[in-house]
Amino acid sequence: MSKRNPADAIGRRSFLQGAAAASAALAAAAPAAAQAPVPPAVGKAAPAPDMVAETMPPPADPIQQSSSGADFMLEVLKALDFAYVTETPASTFRGLHEAIINYGMNKQPEMISCTHEEIAVAMAHGYAKIEGRPLLVLAQSTVGLQHASMALYNAFCDQVPVYMIVGNTVDATVRGLSFESAHSAIDPAVIVRDFVKWDDQPASLEHFAESAVRAYKIATTPPMAPVLLSVDSELQENPIADRAALRIPKLSRVAIPQGDSGAIADTAQQLVKAENPVIIVDRLARTPAGLTRLIELAETLQCPVVDIGGRLNFPTRHPLCHTGRSGAVISQADLILGLELNDFWGAVHAFGDRIVRRARSITRPNVRTISLGARDLYIKANYQDFQRYQDVDLAIAADGEESLPSLIDQVRRLLDADRRSAFEARGKRLAAAHNAMVEVWKSDATIGWDASPITLARLCAELYHQIKDDDWSLVGNGIRVTWPHRLWNFDQHYRWIGSSGGAGVGYNAPASLGAALANRKYGRLSVAIQGDGDLMMGPGTLWSAAHHQIPILYVMHNNRAWHQELMYVQAMANRHGRGLENAHIGTTITEPNIDFAMMAKSMGVYSEGPISDPKTLAPALTRALAVVRKGQPALIDAVVEPR
Amino acid sequence: MNRWVRFGAVAMGVGLLGLAAAPAVWALDTPKGDAANGQKMYLADGCYQCHGRVGQGGLMTGPAPILAQTRLPFAAFSRQVRNPVNDMPAYPQTLLSDKDLADIFAFLQALPGRRPLKEVPILND
Numbered sequence: 211m212s213k214r215n216p217a218d219a220i221g222r223r224s225f226l227q228g229a230a231a232a233s234a235a236l237a238a239a240a241p242a243a244a245q246a247p248v249p250p251a252v253g254k255a256a257p258a259p260d261m262v263a264e265t266m267p268p269p270a271d272p273i274q275q276s277s278s279g280a281d282f283m284l285e286v287l288k289a290l291d292f293a294y295v296t297e298t299p300a301s302t303f304r305g306l307h308e309a310i311i312n313y314g315m316n317k318q319p320e321m322i323s324c325t326h327e328e329i330a331v332a333m334a335h336g337y338a339k340i341e342g343r344p345l346l347v348l349a350q351s352t353v354g355l356q357h358a359s360m361a362l363y364n365a366f367c368d369q370v371p372v373y374m375i376v377g378n379t380v381d382a383t384v385r386g387l388s389f390e391s392a393h394s395a396i397d398p399a400v401i402v403r404d405f406v407k408w409d410d411q412p413a414s415l416e417h418f419a420e421s422a423v424r425a426y427k428i429a430t431t432p433p434m435a436p437v438l439l440s441v442d443s444e445l446q447e448n449p450i451a452d453r454a455a456l457r458i459p460k461l462s463r464v465a466i467p468q469g470d471s472g473a474i475a476d477t478a479q480q481l482v483k484a485e486n487p488v489i490i491v492d493r494l495a496r497t498p499a500g501l502t503r504l505i506e507l508a509e510t511l512q513c514p515v516v517d518i519g520g521r522l523n524f525p526t527r528h529p530l531c532h533t534g535r536s537g538a539v540i541s542q543a544d545l546i547l548g549l550e551l552n553d554f555w556g557a558v559h560a561f562g563d564r565i566v567r568r569a570r571s572i573t574r575p576n577v578r579t580i581s582l583g584a585r586d587l588y589i590k591a592n593y594q595d596f597q598r599y600q601d602v603d604l605a606i607a608a609d610g611e612e613s614l615p616s617l618i619d620q621v622r623r624l625l626d627a628d629r630r631s632a633f634e635a636r637g638k639r640l641a642a643a644h645n646a647m648v649e650v651w652k653s654d655a656t657i658g659w660d661a662s663p664i665t666l667a668r669l670c671a672e673l674y675h676q677i678k679d680d681d682w683s684l685v686g687n688g689i690r691v692t693w694p695h696r697l698w699n700f701d702q703h704y705r706w707i708g709s710s711g712g713a714g715v716g717y718n719a720p721a722s723l724g725a726a727l728a729n730r731k732y733g734r735l736s737v738a739i740q741g742d743g744d745l746m747m748g749p750g751t752l753w754s755a756a757h758h759q760i761p762i763l764y765v766m767h768n769n770r771a772w773h774q775e776l777m778y779v780q781a782m783a784n785r786h787g788r789g790l791e792n793a794h795i796g797t798t799i800t801e802p803n804i805d806f807a808m809m810a811k812s813m814g815v816y817s818e819g820p821i822s823d824p825k826t827l828a829p830a831l832t833r834a835l836a837v838v839r840k841g842q843p844a845l846i847d848a849v850v851e852p853r
Numbered sequence: 854m855n856r857w858v859r860f861g862a863v864a865m866g867v868g869l870l871g872l873a874a875a876p877a878v879w880a881l882d883t884p885k886g887d888a889a890n891g892q893k894m895y896l897a898d899g900c901y902q903c904h905g906r907v908g909q910g911g912l913m914t915g916p917a918p919i920l921a922q923t924r925l926p927f928a929a930f931s932r933q934v935r936n937p938v939n940d941m942p943a944y945p946q947t948l949l950s951d952k953d954l955a956d957i958f959a960f961l962q963a964l965p966g967r968r969p970l971k972e973v974p975i976l977n978d
Contacts, residue, residue: 563940652976656968657921658907665909675975692912697976773902777913780899784942790899852902853911 280309280446282415282456286422288318289458292346292373294337294727295319296330298357300350302377302393305446307348319346322727322758325750327354329720331361331436332748334372336685336724339521339707342497344371344429345724351378351398351440359402360714364721365436366405367595368520368711369493369552369584371429372436378411379443398440404592407435415445415456423459431464432496432609433584469582469606469613476604477547477580478620482629484545484578486636487513490536490557491549493520494583494610498703501525503614504549510621512637514539518551519695522706527648527699529641534651534696538643541572548602550583550610555598565785582606582613595712651696664824664850666767667693670739672828673765674698676835677737683707683729686722686738688767689774694739704734715772716747719764723755726762726843735838740764740845742799742806743772749809755843756814763838764845765831766806768820769852771798776852806847819847883927886952886959894953895960898944908964915940922966927958 283306287295295310297303310321324330327349334345349358355376365372379385379394399409408428412418418441425437450456469477481487489508495501504524508515514532515524516539524531532539540546540558548554558579561569573579579602586607589596606613625633655667670693683704684694690709700706707725710717719740726736745751745766755762776797780790794800803820810817816837818830827848834844895901900920903913908921923930931954934944944954970976 652970653967654910654919655976656970656973657909657919657964657966658905659968659973661907661909663906665905665907666911667909671973671975671978675978678978689912697978699978774913777902780902781940781942784944784948787945787947789948790897793899851905851909851911853905853913853917 275449277450277453278305278309278447279415279418279450280305281313282450282453283418283422283441283446284309284314286419286458287346288314290373290422290426290461292319292344293341294322295346295348296322296324296333296724297348298324298327298330298350298354300348300354300377300393301390302350302354302379302443303348303375303441303446304377305443306375306377306441309446322754324720324754326748327357328361328716329723329748329751329754331358331365331372331374332717332720333724333727333751333754334374335361335365335368335370335710335717336707336721336726337728338365338370338372338434338724339368339721340683340685340704340725340728344373344426347372347374349374349376350393351376352393352395355398355401355438360712360716361720362402362436362438363405363593364710364712364714364717366407366712367593368708369433369435370711371434373426373429374406374436375439375441377443377446378440380411381442381444384444399438402436402438404590405436406438407588409438409440411440411442412445413442415450418445419456419458423461426461427464432466432612433588434496435588466612467584467587467608468616469608471616473604473606474613474616475620477582477606478617478624480545480578480580481511481513481547481621482624484543485632486539486542487511487545487547488516488532488539488543489513489547489549490516490518490540490551490554491523491610492518492551492553493523493708494550494614495521495523495703496609496611500611500614501703503611503618507614507618507621509637510618510625510633512633512640514640516540516557518553518557519690519706520550520552520708520711522700522703522708523549525699525701526695527701529644530637532640532644532647534647535643537572541574543573543577545578546573546580548579548581548583549614550585551581552583552585552595553597554579554581554600554602558600559598563781578603580604580606582608582610582617584609648696655693655697658851660824661851662822662824664822664827664848666691666851666853667697668824669765669767669827669848669850670694671697672824672831673737673739676828676831677735680735680839681733682735682737683725684738685725685729685736685762686718686740688718688739688741688744691739691767704729704732715741715744718744719751720748720754722764723751723760723762726755726760727758730760730841735835736762737838738762738764739767742766742768742770742804745806746799746804750813752810752815752843752845753813759841760843761838761841762843763831763834764810764843766819766845766847766849768806768847768849770800770803770849771852773797773852806845810845810847816842816844817847819845820849821847822849883958884955886955886957888956888959888963890953891956891958891960891963894949895957898949898953898957900957903941908961908966913940917941920961921964923961927955930958 385391410421412421429437508530516536517524517533559569581602658665722738729736780793807817807819837844903917904920910919911917
């Protein structure tokens with residue numbers, strides 16, 4: 211870095227003060243001009259402006275600087291090894307923006323342009339679930355963060371690390387332009403503090419370095435969650451006083467909390483002793499190891515697994531996968547082990563959405579219940595995503611994935627010939643039930659095979675038929691259409707990344723793109739089943755896909771409605787006996803129908819549609835997939851059955 | 854519980870409900886209906902919003918069962934429509950006449966239903 215010119219120390223504050231003085235002088239002169247207007251000269255040129263005087267800065271102000279706080283901040287961020295930064299440009303982080311693209315040469319992190327802050331955060335959300343680490347998001351401190359807030363909430367509920375920096379102008383006396391005040395806050399993070407794990411507003415560059423590293427550590431330690439730094443624009447833009455005095459702390463290696471050894475031993479004993487144990491799992495597999503370890507545990511016990519699907523925790527075609535028979539296996543269980551299960555209560559209760567809301571347990575009265583998960587280590591009060599309270603018999607507060615090796619080891623130690631024999635017999639029964647279930651699903655999928663609009667079963671079967679030999683990854687499935695999990699062979703961790711977490715619509719399109727960005731370097735084929743209502747929350751996602759050449763196939767589940775809400779309104783209307791004639795008002799996306807193919811095309815994305823004839827679907831998928839396999843995004847607008 | 858797991862939780866009960874009765878039993882109590890009018894009513898009354906236009910079933914907050922060629926006896930079908938046991942909206946006579954209900958039932962019986970898997974080879978992927 212070059213030596214700093216002492217004059218640099220004057221900084222932007224002096225410049226702004228000078229500018230403010232000039233503005234005041236102009237304002238003072240204005241009334242006089244208004245009182246004595248000069249008539250336009252006819253046939254004479256207006257007096258030439260004094261260009262030299264008007265373009266010269268105040269003589270004492272520097273016009274160049276050789277360093278900035280943002281350069282140092284970037285060095286810190288580079289030390290944290292962010293591959294990408296998603297952003298929607300904004301004045302309050304212009305210093306960091308410039309440092310990234312010039313000082314950092316737009317590499318590590320590389321900037322990904324987004325047309326909305328919600329897209330930027332959701333992309334980070336999807337990326338982290340594939341890559342296992344966060345990417346950086348930059349936004350404006352007030353309006354930008356307000357845009358981003360729902361996406362942060364989704365990531366929080368989904369226990370995903372998102373690393374966000376917002377720019378803010380802390381010192382009121384340096385805010386020169388009116389929007390700078392509107393874009394500044396005493397405490398920008400307050401609007402999202404309920405759903406970020408930690409936040410800070412560093413007061414110095416040294417403080418920034420410490421907080422930046424601390425934030426990364428906090429975000430990536432289970433239970434993972436978003437973090438937020440508010441970074442002063444002056445701190446970004448002003449020259450560095452003494453670079454040599456600044457230190458970048460190292461990122462500590464974190465030993466992830468494992469279950470208490472006594473509790474793990476007790477759990478192992480109960481699992482081995484149980485006649486009908488069931489494992490219910492939601493966000494266990496943070497990494498591919500989680501999937502492998504759960505297979506090992508289930509196979510050792512020959513025990514059914516119900517995968518809620520927050521991640522791909524268990525292969526769908528494994529004979530011990532009984533998600534589609536969850537009611538049967540849970541109701542017969544004498545022991546239920548919940549692994550990283552956010553909603554244990556919901557997994558063991560049936561609930562009726564009726565005028566009188568009732569819930570009933572679906573378990574046997576004497577069932578033993580054990581939870582193992584990091585949820586018990588961290589919980590907040592306001593937002594209720596922690597769900598109903600389930601009074602389990604034993605709650606082990608620890609990371610599930612990290613605790614599984616010791617649990618598997620304990621289970622193995624307890625096995626004898628009798629239990630092995632019993633487990634083997636149980637495994638055979640479960641495998642037969644699994645296979646029968648899959649055959650029923652295939653048969654069910656044939657209903658309406660040639661119908662138009664296209665059935666969801668056919669849509670999913672046609673798509674899978676064309677990607678099954680690729681290294682595919684289903685990065686989005688907006689409304690959790692069940693057919694992929696019924697018909698497709700999900701056998702790798704990255705085949706499925708789970709849903710939004712907070713059920714915030716607008717997640718699917720950008721989070722899928724973020725996951726596709728992560729998949730790109732592995733050469734995986736990313737596909738997403740994309741709802742029309744969700745895409746309309748952030749259609750600019752398609753532009754980012756085209757601009758950054760991120761290969762992904764969006765297959766529209768275009769039912770021309772916010773269909774869940776339509777069904778809810780239908781239920782409300784029926785409660786009152788008022789009929790359904792008006793249920794479409796405020797719930798459908800028709801008149802006009804949106805031409806998603808045209809919309810995608812306008813943003814540089816290959817597209818076809820609308821397609822409602824099932825016979826034309828497969829050829830269109832073939833053409834679109836050819837584009838994606840060449841490294842570009844594509845969209846097929848399929849007009850399909852609502853559900 | 855999310856929709857996928859609720860699907861598994863409820864599907865078994867729904868399946869038993871749909872398959873429990875033998876055709877010989879339900880044929881006795883089944884009124885004659887007009888399938889063409891039944892299709893109109895099925896669409897007009899929004900049944901397809903959850904169960905699909907060809908009765909293939911679907912999802913609301915939980916599974917909406919398959920109705921194509923349902924083997925539910927008409928009496929049980931009528932009871933479920935009038936006074937549902939789960940989250941399904943109720944359709945009293947003020948919204949759906951007995952005739953229209955019978956017509957819808959006839960329409961569901963007339964739907965093609967499942968096909969042999971060998972006719973759809975890609976389902977064996």
